[in-house]
Amino acid sequence: MEAYKRIFVIVLDSLGIGAMPDAERFGDKGVDTFGHILDTMGTLDIPNLKKLGMLNLHKGGKMEGVENPIGRYLRIGETSNGKDTMTGHWEMMGINTTKPFKTFTETGFPQELIGELEKRCGKRVIGNKSASGTEIIEELGEEEINTGAMIVYTSADSVLQICGNEETFDLANLYRCCEIARELTLKDEWRVGRVIARPYIGKKKGEFKRTSNRHDYALKPSNATALNALKDAGYDVIGVGKINDIFCGEGITKTYHSESSLHGMEQTVDICKEDFHGLCFVNLVDFDALWGHRRNPEGYGREIEKFDKGLGKLMETMREDDLVILTADHGNDPTYTGTDHTREYVPFIAYAKQMKEGGKLPNQDTFAIIGATIAENFGVQMPEGTIGTSILKELV
Template sequence: MPRAILCILDSVGIGGAPDADKYGDVGSNTFGHISEWAASGRADRDGLRSGPLHVPNLDALGIGAAIQLSTGTLPPGLSPTAKGGRFGVGREVSKGKDTPSGHWEIAGVPVPFEWGYFAESEPAFSPHLIAEFVERAKLPGILGDKHASGTDIIAAMGEEHIRTGKPICYTSIDSVFQIAAHETHFGLDRLYDICQIAFELTAPMMIGRVIARPFIGEDATSFRRTGNRRDFAIAPPEPTLLDRNQAAGNQVYAIGKISDIYAGHGVTHKIKGTGIPQLFDKTLDAMEMAADRALIMTNFVDFDSEYGHRRDVPGYAAALELFDSRLPEIISKLLQDDLLILTADHGNDPTWTGTDHTREQVPILLFSPSLSQGELGIRSTFADIGESIAHWLGLPPGRHGRSFL
């Protein structure tokens, strides 16, 4: 009986979308530019890795062919053909380049509305919002109140946060309100509590997520974020693939931050994990446990959070190689009727300007022991991915997208 394993390589885009000009992202190409950078010989600089990008397993599944289909250019060292499975390109119809938009559309539900965003000025938040937040959460005030990189603002303000008890509040180009606080000095449960209050205040503004960003350490040199992040998210506007599979009596394994992205809807098994190795381990564990017609969905967030936003090209390259090196473990565990899908939710080109997501097309790579190889073409919506999985699992068609199987 069929099962589906959906791996979302968070931010691994493959070339600017047709409307990238509206976002200032014409010419962005996350995977392609990393491949070009690695082939240029500059990868020796930090001693992290060297030489051309080595991703033989992704290449065999068609990543090079997908990038060439997306951009018309084949990155150095990659093959123009797939040696197994099927490859294609996903094109997003939802507005914006946010995590929920991409994920919801992948699961068959394009976002039908505009997200709310905070001003790029400083302060970023309205005085009324902060005053109500501080009063309801019983806080002495807040720090930050601006657009910022999470790691940078924690390093800059973490010591003052510990001293004053004021949480660090910041945002980005995405539709988010982020709150960083120390796990022990401030308290993890207290952080979650104030994030719930912030979510109640920002949801009417159509702010997609309030994100709890806990960290540990005692000074700027030792602060580091932990795996206890939690996203408080607006729920999808209609049932997604996860809801549909759960309603049919089937299992839905949500690994990493998947459950948070869908506000817990449609999830039967929530499994937390941090880092690419652990997320791979959790995915393999789920494959051992999953019953017939189960959906296993994993978000590999490190590509985005650790390397894309930080514009860390060698780190991103090394992460792609690490992911590639472990792909055979998943493939070897596939049953005859299992379907493996690799895709992404947006881009985050580490060679691009700024520190935010890039509006890109995404790869769609499919493999199953029972599936012939071929090309899927350029799909007009990410929702085709969800509808294809629904078809594979024997679910009725949804309202958006169409199966390519």
């Protein structure tokens, strides 16, 4: 018997809640994304997160928890060897990644890879360094337009990104070049988690603007996941935002592209008004992309406040047999050095209108409790080779 007909898992991309014991090995001693945002801001206008127990789970600034939170909450650690988007999301659905993806932050990509990319794409590569996407377009956009070259860059994450002006380097050609890059980076020595197409418009510096036609080319998951189990059993598996890209469409029955985190929450509320039976899996990327990597705690804090308003609308729309789980895939402390993700614990906050009581649950050592809990709710077996133990009995 299902406890819930529909489960919504919402990933607040990068909202970590404090350094894991092995954080120093990742260069992340003392990090705390949510705590340091609260310390910077003092207070945040987040009444819905507050009543669910977010501040009971993790205090900071001038804010305290509530006496009787209506959500069940705990802290979860990451078992996998990494701190990137794919590793975090894959672990939620049962995959333990022991071999981390490659990063090229310090050196740029090897010349052998760049040479092969130029040869097969028919374009000269410029850039080839770690950079902010908006900044490298300002720096090299005019050269790309005038010479027909293509901008290739990376970041602190395991990514190879290619910029293309939509007016001079058409989308189809940009996507073709990204597909070539994805094929090349399947080699172990060049194995990046994602290749990303980064289209933009404009003719000169000061006018360039990235468009919403971004497309991610991720590696296929290394194992079947809870998503596959649900889909194979005939349940709906709806992806919102980057979810379809992160899982290469594996186990997804329907997908929605989001233009922003605000848009993603609007889509989630709309989906909640429709009839479906299964999982709605949501990624809200702006916390990470706009504020974490750019080391802007104030912007991050305001983004959390915007999310809280959308969360309130979702809570009003929820049905009696709906369960919402809020979590994150890693940290990205906007007060820390560099621009990289940070190795942190993440929140697990669950809420349903039919829940008997709220309060704290024992902390867990893997994100995979999420997939295992969903699988048990719908009566499906987790695929062989996955990790995670269900905590469903604690959420009813």
